[in-house]
Structures are given as structure tokens and as C-alpha cells.
Amino acid sequence: MGFQQEKRLVRDLYAALEAATPDRIAATLSEAVAPEALWRGFHPFGELTGPEAVAERFWQPLRQSLTRMQRRQDIFFAGRNEIDGFEGTWVVSMGHLMGLFDHPWLGIPATGKMAFLRYCEFNRVEAGRIVETAMYFDIPHLMMQAGLDPFPPQTAAHLVQPGPLTHDGLLYDDAPEAEGTATLAAINAMIGDLGQWQSGLPLVEELALSWHDDMIWWGPAGIGATYTIERYAKQHSGPFRAAFTDRSKTRHLARLAEGHYGGFFGWPNFTARHTGGFMGMPGSDRPGEMRVIDIYRRADDKLAENWIFIDLLHFWKTQGVDILARTTGIAGA
Structure with missing residues (x-):
């Protein structure tokens, strides 16, 4: 195996x-x-x-x-x-x-x-x-x-993003199968219980079901990274949910785990309609595609770190804004 x-x-x-x-x-x-x-x-x-x-x-x-x-x-x-x-x-x-x-x-x-x-x-x-x-x-x-400014000021911080706190993310040797099973279960609990934005709980309490309190969400440029459940709810999750409606079901092409690490990707993961405010942009009547990779580190039975890649250039182009061409001045860049 x-x-x-x-x-x-x-x-x-x-x-x-x-x-x-x-x-x-x-x-x-x-x-x-x-x-x-x-x-x-x-x-x-x-x-x-x-x-x-x-x-x-x-x-x-x-x-x-x-x-x-x-x-x-x-x-x-x-x-x-x-x-x-x-x-x-x-x-x-x-x-x-x-x-x-x-x-x-x-x-x-x-x-x-x-x-x-x-x-x-x-x-x-x-x-x-x-x-x-x-x-x-x-x-x-x-x-x-390179000194360009493609987006309005982001809600969190973006630096050169480091690897895991535990410095054990390079699994060149195979990890015990039971550890990967536990990590995949933690990811699935987050997706199944929380991924539809309909738990009925206050956001911080909802997040605490799957995440450690000192979680770190390493988000993409334009959104940024945020630390602790409270700041994640304030600086990304809450504003993100408030800015979208008509969210489709989650669709992944691959979801897997080994050891304390796991992740997934979709093409797209889901679609949603932007009602306004996300990244300082106006709303639209067109659904947009979110192409995303999420990578997770599990600690005990909850998620501790999450690295996120979102194709924001593609998403905004589906909304009629070509960020890359607008910022570089090169049409079709």
C-alpha cells in the first residue's frame, strides 16, 4: 500500500x-x-x-x-x-x-x-x-x-508563506496508514459539517468544531493569511460568506491524505454569485468559478494549518474584470 x-x-x-x-x-x-x-x-x-x-x-x-x-x-x-x-x-x-x-x-x-x-x-x-x-x-x-498592485488592500496579511509549524511536511518515507485515515476524516468533517455555510451555529463556534483555536489560514495574495479562529472569522470567513450567495455544492477531483497532511482540488471546486464587497469589488449577477487547492495539517483530531490557492485572476475574469491585463497593461496577458 x-x-x-x-x-x-x-x-x-x-x-x-x-x-x-x-x-x-x-x-x-x-x-x-x-x-x-x-x-x-x-x-x-x-x-x-x-x-x-x-x-x-x-x-x-x-x-x-x-x-x-x-x-x-x-x-x-x-x-x-x-x-x-x-x-x-x-x-x-x-x-x-x-x-x-x-x-x-x-x-x-x-x-x-x-x-x-x-x-x-x-x-x-x-x-x-x-x-x-x-x-x-x-x-x-x-x-x-514586482511592485504592482493588482487588488485593493487585503483584509489579512500576505508574506512569503512558510511551511508547517512542525517542520515535518516532507513525507519522503511513507507514513502509517492510520494517520492518513485520521487526517482525511478531519478534512471530511470540515467539508461535510461546515462546508455548506448552514450549520446554524455562530461562526466562531462552528469553526471550533473542526479547527484548533490557534489555527493559521494561509490565504492567497489579495486576501492574506490570518491567525486564530477569531481573527479568521473576522478577517476572511465572515466577510467571504457575507459577500456570496447561491453557492453550489462542493466538487473535488481529488481528495487524499497521508500522515498529518492532506488536501484537495477542484476545477472548479464550487461556483457562487458575488453580491458585493469581496476584495472591495462590486457585485455581479453572474456566478463565478472558484478553482482552489487546500492543503491541511492535522494536530490530534482537528485541523491546525491550511494553505489555500485560489485562482482569483480567473474568478474576477468570470466577473468581467481582467486583473492581469489591467495591472500589466498587456491585453491577453
Whole structure:
């Protein structure tokens, strides 16, 4: 039941990518990625098919912009996907891609300084190949590092976001199965009991059912990170719920856990209609899509930390606002 082969495949690919010159990235990906593999990335990338397209559209331009790039992982784990009846195996990596921002990327001006692209990647491995990938990344945070201001002032704080408090998130060795089962149960309790915004309890009491009081919610640029249940309710959860209606049911493509870590992603996770006020923006009569990755750390029987990736550029574009083009001045960026 272990995941050593799948983990080794992904780790070897990461090492090979870091060593590859830009012109060798497609060939490097092709050694580990199936020819028809589906790759999903945040706006403006969307869905790509096959390693050559991913190399040409994403990796080569990024590597040419962020020179001397390092993948600085904070969390690495694997597990079987609850959504498909625990058939598929996924390997998850989260951290920052760090390099010297020497050339513009997506219209974002270069700084010549260190820059960090916060990312989380889910890879589905089947028969010794990667056959599906979700690669989510915080482009607005990179924009802010370059001196751009894509959003109004956020309600919480956003820094270069650290890994787990416990510094034990790199599960290169397989964790005991019972620990992953407990983590998945804690995540499912949060989703099932709290995820529909209809518990009837005051928000702080509702959150306390699933979260430790000293929880940390590491949110994306434009929202920020917040510490303790009380501040999370005040600085994100409460304002977020108040700004949306007509929320659809939660839809995940993968949900898994290993050890004290777990997470999920959707495409989208849910839709909701913005009634106004979220991130200082006006309301709309159109539902918007929330493409999200959530990564969790469990402590005892509750959730202690949560790293969140939301494709805010895509969400606001569904509302008629092209944040990337507006901020960089490049149409279709």
C-alpha cells in the first residue's frame, strides 16, 4: 500500500527539471509524463495537453524569467483519491519556486532580485507515468513582489508563506496508514459539517468544531493569511460568506491524505454569485468559478494549518474584470 514508486517518479522529475536547460525541458518532462497527460494551471494557462505544450507555455517562459530557479518544498505527500473510490494515486508537492526575476513574465516586470512563486502541484501517477496534473500558483503575489498592485488592500496579511509549524511536511518515507485515515476524516468533517455555510451555529463556534483555536489560514495574495479562529472569522470567513450567495455544492477531483497532511482540488471546486464587497469589488449577477487547492495539517483530531490557492485572476475574469491585463497593461496577458 506504500507510495515509494510514485514519490520517486515525481522527485526524480523535479531534480531533472531543475538541472535541465530551457531547451531540454520538454524532453525532460516527456520522460516522466504521458503524451496525452492533462495539465491544469491557473489563469492565463488553463488546460494543456501533453508535456510539449506544458513546456512551451509554462515551464520554458517561467525558467527564462526566474533564472537559477530552485523548487523549495515545504510539504510532500501521496495518497489514494477518495473521490474515485481510492483507486487513483496522487503525489502532492507544495512550496515556492524561487529564482532571480531577471526577465518579464506574463507582463510582470523583472526586478533583478529574488522572487518567490508560491505553488501547489497534484500529480496523478498511473503505470509509472504522470497522467494528470493540477499546478496552481499565486501569480498576484509575484505581481506584488514586482511592485504592482493588482487588488485593493487585503483584509489579512500576505508574506512569503512558510511551511508547517512542525517542520515535518516532507513525507519522503511513507507514513502509517492510520494517520492518513485520521487526517482525511478531519478534512471530511470540515467539508461535510461546515462546508455548506448552514450549520446554524455562530461562526466562531462552528469553526471550533473542526479547527484548533490557534489555527493559521494561509490565504492567497489579495486576501492574506490570518491567525486564530477569531481573527479568521473576522478577517476572511465572515466577510467571504457575507459577500456570496447561491453557492453550489462542493466538487473535488481529488481528495487524499497521508500522515498529518492532506488536501484537495477542484476545477472548479464550487461556483457562487458575488453580491458585493469581496476584495472591495462590486457585485455581479453572474456566478463565478472558484478553482482552489487546500492543503491541511492535522494536530490530534482537528485541523491546525491550511494553505489555500485560489485562482482569483480567473474568478474576477468570470466577473468581467481582467486583473492581469489591467495591472500589466498587456491585453491577453
